[in-house]
Amino acid sequence: MAEEYRCPADDVLNCSTMTDRATDAAMWASVADTLRRKVLPQLTDAEARASTIQLIAMAIYAGRRGNDPQRRRLDELSNVLGASAGQDVLRSCIAVLADPYHRAHAPLRELLEEHLDDDLAGEVVLLKALENLLPDG
DSSP: OOOOOOOOGGGGGGOOOOOOOOOHHHHHHHHHHHIIIIIGGGOOSHHHHHHHHHHHHHHHHHHHSOSOOHHHHHHHHHHHHGGGOOSSHHHHHHHHHHOTTSTTHHHHHHHHHHHHHHHHHHHHHHHHHHHHHSTTO
16 A cells, blocks of 8 residues: 655645545535535525535535446346347347347346336435435425
8 A cells, every 4th residue: 555645734736746536426525515515505596596406416416326337237238138139239129129029028128127226226316415405305
């Protein structure tokens, strides 16, 4: 493990040898916290407040949503389709789903339902973030 180096408190902007790197989640949490504690209380315009609340929720969501699952999902779909997977995996999925007698029809539907469930679970993070920010939430 690399030795930790701390820049002098009065020169942190000019320090190039720091080894600590904030995670994306930590940076987004900082953005959300700053908007919530410093910006939102200063706003009196209803539209500006609503927009700031949406920005706070988006920052919370961005910090918690994880990696983009697209590549993994395409690989999973290709595996389920087997020999039916063509160059365009999604187009191949459409063709298989249109044929209820295709051998991959049922497993493909199950996998797509799993993907949908994952998406909905991810969206709950955004909804929860908004819920905690709204006065009636």
